Amino acid sequence: MPVETIDRAAEELNAETARVGRDIDRLFGELLPTVADGRDRLFEAMRHAAIGGGKRLRPLLTIGASRLFAIDRERALRVGAAIEAIHVYSLIHDDLPCMDNADLRRGRATVHKAFGEAVAVLAGDSLHALAFEILADPLTHEDPWVRSDLVLELAAAAGPSGMAGGQMMDLVAEGQTLDLSAITRLQQLKTGALIEYSVEAACIMTKLPGEARTPYRGYARNIGLAFQIADDLIDHSGDETAAGKRTGKDADAGKATFVSLLGEERARQQANFLVEQAIEHLSDHGDEANLLRSIARFAIERDH
């Protein structure tokens, strides 16, 4: 691909990333109001965690996938906000002293550092409930089948058979040496399930039958692993200011990662291969898939 085409794609991706970030912030601003009672600090903690930070990868994937089927952008954004609410709740709980005990997230104090542990538990729980409240709202989709399916699949992706199950495997893995297939399985649950849902949500919104979803699932699965490898590379050699969080913590905890198992060079090659595969899954699409292609391409060229 000519250099100027790559530059233009990078520029467009940056512009869309910024736009999705602003739109998600606006939605959370509307959903998390200032209230004049004892709950005010709870909403404040939720806003602290949910507004103004993060790469917004998951909503961006939902917007990218929604372009394949010409889905209304505002509805796709609401679904993206629901997914981001789940992601943010999981970060709040993951950062707690009894879990990762992190002080810094997205370049700011973690919720328990800024608001105390009890408020952090409740803010995570509240964002968790909010996600399902968004999805089940007729504003998100006029078809109740779609709303019900969006809820069913998100609950599965977030619960013990998805993200929470992966976090549990991660806890158990401490002090153990996992092999490549065990790490892959762990990451497919811990981070892959929600990333896959971010793409699948657009298939649900357009009522695509299950068998027609295979390429999009394939894209999402490849992207999810590529992102995880990129995260491992950042944690391995990255810069804390750019990452917005402490790096090197996997190595400190003695945890196996794709980088510790494959080495830096082979991990990079594997990520590149996954990106090529992801893009290959979109070969039946024209320009409407360009955003998804760019997300894949630049997934592994980031420093945070």
Place this chain on the structure above:
Amino acid sequence: MPVETIDRAAEELNAETARVGRDIDRLFGELLPTVADGRDRLFEAMRHAAIGGGKRLRPLLTIGASRLFAIDRERALRVGAAIEAIHVYSLIHDDLPCMDNADLRRGRATVHKAFGEAVAVLAGDSLHALAFEILADPLTHEDPWVRSDLVLELAAAAGPSGMAGGQMMDLVAEGQTLDLSAITRLQQLKTGALIEYSVEAACIMTKLPGEARTPYRGYARNIGLAFQIADDLIDHSGDETAAGKRTGKDADAGKATFVSLLGEERARQQANFLVEQAIEHLSDHGDEANLLRSIARFAIERDH
């Protein structure tokens, strides 16, 4: 009412309570399988908290309300299990060291005592997601409008405008002296919202229009407050073995309760008045409302 009628009603309530308890245990047993990977301890912690304990008041209310509209019992039980999953998750998180720091719940070790804090956070989160997965499943109701509405209203009852919001108010109230109206508002969110939903869920399942729900909401609101007063009376003067948890903790924490504000005698009178009002709301119904009447009547005559 003649003594023998009261005795029979009490017997029937006891039998139905035991039956609902067994059915909810069976459902959780099916929903929380044994798995052969690192998630096994997560499912074990969920089963520890969800199976074999508690009064199952909320599922019992859903079963009682479902009788008013001849709703299929197995479906009402699934909704009851979803509500109980939310209730149990909130107990697990409430018991954490950073919240109430409780060692004992329902006569057993709390989840963080038995499995550690990190697993307790994840087990609560997993039960939270499970609740919505149950409701959005076509097994729970064939009509997607009903499923979507069940999700929407439960998310609202559990989130920052309901239970989680009430828990936040409770946190903020520590060290403050709340008056009766502030305590009532706090309890309506913290415990009332989910109890109200337990009854309202049957209205949603039978697609009762909003304006026709007034008496059932009134019943549930009265019952919710009566239960809270009964809980305060148990905490004030109760017996720890019967309660299955530490009592006297509100007084120790210097927290205002209905009993500390009204005194024991007036609190008891108020609870009786609320029960009468609750039963009055059911006056258009015949025998099909007997279970709801019994739940109200015996709500305040328990010791745990």
